[in-house]
Amino acid sequence: xxxxxxxxxxxxxxxxxxxxxxxxxxxxxxxxxxxxxxxxxxxxxxxxxxxxxxxxxxxxxxxxxxxxxxxxxxxxxxxxxxxxxxxxxxxxxxxxxxxxxxxxxxxxxxxxxxxxxxxxxxxxxxxxxxxxxxxxxxxxxxxxxxxxxxxxxxxxxxxxxxxxxxxxxxxxxxxxxxxxxxxxxxxxxxxxxxxxxxxxxxxxxxxxxxxxxxxxxxxxxxxxxxxxxxxxxxxxxxxxxxxxxxxxxxxxxxxxxxxxxxxxxxxxxxxxxxxxxxxxxxxxxxxxxxxxxxxxxxxxxxxxxxxxxxxxxxxxxxxxxxxxxxxxxxxxxxxxxxxxxxxxxxxxxxxxxxxxxxxxxxxxxxxxxxxxxxxxxxxxxxxxxxxxxxxxxxxxxxxxxxxxxxxxxxx
Amino acid sequence: xxxxxxxxxxxxxxxxxxxxxxxxxxxxxxxxxxxxxxxxxxxxxxxxxxxxxxxxxxxxxxxxxxxxxxxxxxxxxxxxxxxxxxxxxxxxxxxxxxxxxxxxxxxxxxxxxxxxxxxxxxxxxxxxxxxxxxxxxxxxxxxxxxxxxxxxxxxxxxxxxxx
Ligand SMILES: Cc1ncc(COP(=O)(O)O)c(C=O)c1O
Numbered sequence: 001x002x003x004x005x006x007x008x009x010x011x012x013x014x015x016x017x018x019x020x021x022x023x024x025x026x027x028x029x030x031x032x033x034x035x036x037x038x039x040x041x042x043x044x045x046x047x048x049x050x051x052x053x054x055x056x057x058x059x060x061x062x063x064x065x066x067x068x069x070x071x072x073x074x075x076x077x078x079x080x081x082x083x084x085x086x087x088x089x090x091x092x093x094x095x096x097x098x099x100x101x102x103x104x105x106x107x108x109x110x111x112x113x114x115x116x117x118x119x120x121x122x123x124x125x126x127x128x129x130x131x132x133x134x135x136x137x138x139x140x141x142x143x144x145x146x147x148x149x150x151x152x153x154x155x156x157x158x159x160x161x162x163x164x165x166x167x168x169x170x171x172x173x174x175x176x177x178x179x180x181x182x183x184x185x186x187x188x189x190x191x192x193x194x195x196x197x198x199x200x201x202x203x204x205x206x207x208x209x210x211x212x213x214x215x216x217x218x219x220x221x222x223x224x225x226x227x228x229x230x231x232x233x234x235x236x237x238x239x240x241x242x243x244x245x246x247x248x249x250x251x252x253x254x255x256x257x258x259x260x261x262x263x264x265x266x267x268x269x270x271x272x273x274x275x276x277x278x279x280x281x282x283x284x285x286x287x288x289x290x291x292x293x294x295x296x297x298x299x300x301x302x303x304x305x306x307x308x309x310x311x312x313x314x315x316x317x318x319x320x321x322x323x324x325x326x327x328x329x330x331x332x333x334x335x336x337x338x339x340x341x342x343x344x345x346x347x348x349x350x351x352x353x354x355x356x357x358x359x360x361x362x363x364x365x366x367x368x369x370x371x372x373x374x375x376x377x378x379x380x381x382x383x384x385x386x387x388x389x390x391x392x393x394x395x396x397x398x399x400x401x402x403x404x405x406x407x408x409x410x411x
Numbered sequence: 412x413x414x415x416x417x418x419x420x421x422x423x424x425x426x427x428x429x430x431x432x433x434x435x436x437x438x439x440x441x442x443x444x445x446x447x448x449x450x451x452x453x454x455x456x457x458x459x460x461x462x463x464x465x466x467x468x469x470x471x472x473x474x475x476x477x478x479x480x481x482x483x484x485x486x487x488x489x490x491x492x493x494x495x496x497x498x499x500x501x502x503x504x505x506x507x508x509x510x511x512x513x514x515x516x517x518x519x520x521x522x523x524x525x526x527x528x529x530x531x532x533x534x535x536x537x538x539x540x541x542x543x544x545x546x547x548x549x550x551x552x553x554x555x556x557x558x559x560x561x562x563x564x565x566x567x568x569x570x571x572x573x574x
Pocket of ligand 1: 099130
């Protein structure tokens with residue numbers, strides 16, 4: 001078993017993830033469901049334990065020592081996120097529950113403020129439901145229209161069609177960076193440039209891209225970027241909405257309550273400054289600190305090295321799976337991240353998932369909250385193996401053996 | 412930790428289920444049915460269309476059960492179709508309820524178990540909680556069909572048994 005790739009010592013790295021050591025159904029766990037959620041390094045888990053054991057208190061409220069410590073760590077985590085995605089200012093980062101809440105926040109504030117009757121929002125065929133439904137609801141409320149960029153048979157966005165859809169009525173473009181169902185990595189810089197040349201802002205759903213590549217929001221040029229901590233080796237219930245200050249400042253508040261106000265009287269309430277304006281109520285303090293710890297961990301490994309290793313793993317997986325007779329990979333874009341979505345003859349993905357599970361192999365089966373993608377390919381569901389940097393070629397070999405077992409059962 | 416037996420798949424893909432999956436019964440769509448019902452599980456695309464034709468005595472005279480999806484829904488749909496012919500809707504409704512409580516993990520009386528016949532092969536699905544709904548979908552279609560019949564005033568019970 002080779003788990004060392006260049007200087008990327010995967011065997012060593014796996015030691016950092018306690019959950020990966022367990023057996024499932026009597027077999028060593030092969031965790032290939034990283035696009036759903038990722039596993040957690042011990043240092044991240046320790047940060048949560050340390051916070052609750054030694055520091056737990058509310059932020060931005062107390063003058064006492066613990067509250068000060070908690071506030072410092074909570075805000076230090078924000079700075080870590082800023083550096084991680086190269087945002088210009090800490091206050092451009094809003095803590096939210098995850099990608100879903102980030103998109104809903106923008107829809108309910110920026111969207112309700114700027115999108116009206118006859119206006120248009122552009123999304124794509126490969127969006128996760130969380131980047132479709134909030135816009136549909138907004139469009140219904142405002143009498144606006146959703147325009148959808150089509151994709152080709154490889155699962156690549158048709159950029160020419162996108163350009164044609166941009167019109168004077170377009171008020172926002174909201175596109176996924178890396179598709180969770182297909183793995184396609186979209187050319188965000190080009191997409192953003194075309195929108196900006198017409199004065200249209202762009203939201204990027206970064207849920208699936210940020211765990212696997214270096215993100216530089218200033219270089220990319222996006223106006224909003226959202227992601228979930230739990231897919232980035234951090235805790236559940238925490239995520240980030242990045243927005244350019246000019247937009248965030250102009251947007252009305254999302255939720256109302258404590259923390260987001262500057263002064264309240266029954267006659268008039270004035271809102272707090274960024275980022276607090278969008279962080280009503282006691283936030284997920286431990287979550288933010290855990291996210292910061294996950295980012296520390298990733299910085300130690302290096303996103304470039306992670307990306308290089310994962311590419312190698314994806315190439316290996318693509319090659320192995322392509323050799324299996326009757327197996328068809330759904331999503332074969334030239335620019336692609338570590339997602340292997342496939343169908344296997346007429347064997348239903350549920351059956352594949354169950355048989356693999358008995359061998360300790362965890363994959364996802366279903367429509368992956370991307371039903372329009374399934375419709376585009378004329379299938380009800382796929383089986384999906386999604387990779388992270390702690391996966392190995394040996395695990396891909398186990399997946400292949402598992403699929404062979406599926407074929408045996410259904411032969 | 413492990414909820415599954417060490418023997419892989421312990422019967423989930425056993426002979427009875429695979430036989431019904433590979434050779435589904437009553438699969439050609441019934442023309443001029445008296446009632447049609449349809450169920451869909453949007454999460455996985457499992458789908459069933461059930462059609463029934465009733466005889467003058469109120470018994471099921473013909474049935475078609477066309478399902479799409481995994482092996483479990485297809486086997487369950489086929490097994491269900493096979494035992495429907497000649498039955499009163501009241502008896503089918505009762506059997507459906509028995510089957511559902513069996514799948515929910517309730518223990519059934521000896522006689523009830525016997526009455527389930529081939530369906531007993533689906534008992535193994537209980538070990539795979541996420542798959543139970545696959546086995547139940549055809550029965551939801553059956554119960555929906557029976558409801559529709561009842562609301563149309565169709566006789567569910569044999570003569571002299573009363574309602
Ligand atoms: C591309 C994409 N967008 C959005 C989401 C939603 O993320 P969350 O459920 O963490 O809010 C997901 C999660 O599956 C995703 O893959």
